Amino acid sequence: MSARIIDGKHLARRLRGRFRERVMALATRGVVPGLAVILVGDSPASQVYVANKVKACEESGVRSFMHRFPADVAETELLDRIAAFNLDAAMHGILVQLPLPPQVDVRRVLESIVVDKDVDGFHLYNVGALVVGNSIFPPCTPYGVQLLLETTGIDVAGKNVVVVGASNIVGKPMALMLLQKEATVTICHAKTRDLARHTIDADILVVAAGKPGLIKEEMVKEGAIVIDVGINRLPDGRIVGDVDFDVVRERASWITPVPGGVGPMTVTMLIENTLRSAERFANGEAFHPPQPFWQVPAR
Numbered sequence: 247m248s249a250r251i252i253d254g255k256h257l258a259r260r261l262r263g264r265f266r267e268r269v270m271a272l273a274t275r276g277v278v279p280g281l282a283v284i285l286v287g288d289s290p291a292s293q294v295y296v297a298n299k300v301k302a303c304e305e306s307g308v309r310s311f312m313h314r315f316p317a318d319v320a321e322t323e324l325l326d327r328i329a330a331f332n333l334d335a336a337m338h339g340i341l342v343q344l345p346l347p348p349q350v351d352v353r354r355v356l357e358s359i360v361v362d363k364d365v366d367g368f369h370l371y372n373v374g375a376l377v378v379g380n381s382i383f384p385p386c387t388p389y390g391v392q393l394l395l396e397t398t399g400i401d402v403a404g405k406n407v408v409v410v411g412a413s414n415i416v417g418k419p420m421a422l423m424l425l426q427k428e429a430t431v432t433i434c435h436a437k438t439r440d441l442a443r444h445t446i447d448a449d450i451l452v453v454a455a456g457k458p459g460l461i462k463e464e465m466v467k468e469g470a471i472v473i474d475v476g477i478n479r480l481p482d483g484r485i486v487g488d489v490d491f492d493v494v495r496e497r498a499s500w501i502t503p504v505p506g507g508v509g510p511m512t513v514t515m516l517i518e519n520t521l522r523s524a525e526r527f528a529n530g531e532a533f534h535p536p537q538p539f540w541q542v543p544a545r
Contacts (some may be wrong), residue, residue, distance in 0.1 A: 262305055268519070313327060328358045457488055
């Protein structure tokens with residue numbers, strides 16, 4: 247029997263419908279949620295991702311403010327723009343689209359965003375808070391995956407979970423979030439020997455490796471839940487994931503498609519975090535941890 251499809255588009259539509267109610271509730275308090283989006287360079291992929299995020303804002307009633315920089319932008323100019331957004335009361339979230347050009351220190355840029363507006367969940371404070379299960383803004387893709395898993399009705403506690411891919415954006419935070427749910431988590435990466443030996447034991451398999459068709463049928467346990475985070479464009483223009491979908495779906499019990507699985511949820515959780523930020527500001531709950539050393543003025 248083929249696996250049941252975990253429909254990210256459907257869940258995203260449901261959540262965005264509820265977002266409108268939260269936006270209207272904030273409006274009664276004089277607050278209009280705002281998201282600042284910074285795009286550097288003219289990468290076609292980045293432009294598509296940003297366009298999808300701006301569209302999601304419009305559908306949810308969140309104002310978006312786009313600021314574009316050329317690919318040769320100086321790091322100081324980028325940091326100055328972020329500093330201005332940090333002080334702007336109309337901005338409740340700040341998103342810097344990655345990747346950034348080589349002359350820019352990505353970590354320095356991400357750390358320059360105040361925690362209260364770090365709706366991507368990349369600030370060291372939010373990343374560190376994942377360890378104790380108290381992040382203000384969970385990273386959007388792992389957050390979306392967590393909600394997709396909940397739609398299956400299966401409790402992850404005690405389950406063997408294998409995360410393929412150890413990136414700071416998906417793999418590592420995903421493992422931490424599942425660990426908080428009391429799953430037994432294994433992380434595999436580029437140096438893992440005999441990948442199939444690990445994946446075949448997974449009750450839940452989350453794949454975020456960026457390699458089309460990496461996971462084959464024989465690498466998946468019968469009845470496993472398979473979450474495919476990968477988005478890869480093939481030479482013929484097709485978009486596929488990291489999982490060989492057509493064959494793996496015959497072994498899995500649940501599986502996400504690509505496209506239409508994790509992708510819509512990533513954008514939706516960005517809006518969720520922006521709304522949460524606006525609600526925190528409206529409730530006077532903003533918190534600013536100490537500045538990184540490079541932002542503290544010299545005496």
